Amino acid sequence: MYLMKDVTRDGNPVLRKVAQKVTFPISKKNKQLADDMMEYLINSQDAQLGQKYGLRAGVGLAAPQVGESVAMASVLIPNLDEPDKIDLQMTLINPVIISESVQVTALGEGEGCLSVDTEVPGYVPRHNKITIRYDDFDGVSQTMKLRGYPAIVCQHEIDHLNGHLFYDKINKKDPFTIDDKALIIE
Structure with missing residues (x-):
């Protein structure tokens, strides 16, 4: 079981590398x-397990965040309106965004990351709608359309696989500047 001590922290070079594609059949290790x-x-x-093991709550975790430079990320995204309901639970293998909306969105409270121990305030502009192509565990290519919060989470995780961190996207001069037409999710 991974604990917080196993999460790779900002500054480790693996977080800035482009992850290697996963090959099939998938290895036991992967x-x-x-x-x-x-x-x-x-x-x-x-809540109980998180407190017992000292875990920071996460909705996504990419392989580079646990020191493995492979193109894989797991997401467990609760519904923002009904926290007991899960919107998306899956592992994306070799994911790429194949289309994206012009509409920009961002989380009103900003983004956080298990690999970044400090709060970095500011809007992280993302696409409100995306289509992802990814491989399933059998190596079969799949596509999925996402919007809103699930789209934001998946873009954050795919960024990890490309060596980017969320704060790279924040406007350095004015962190809370964003397109006037952007959809802010509270």
């Missing part, structure tokens, strides 16, 4: 990695 990343997310969102 299958275990996916299982362990999802287990962290499930445990971190459980």
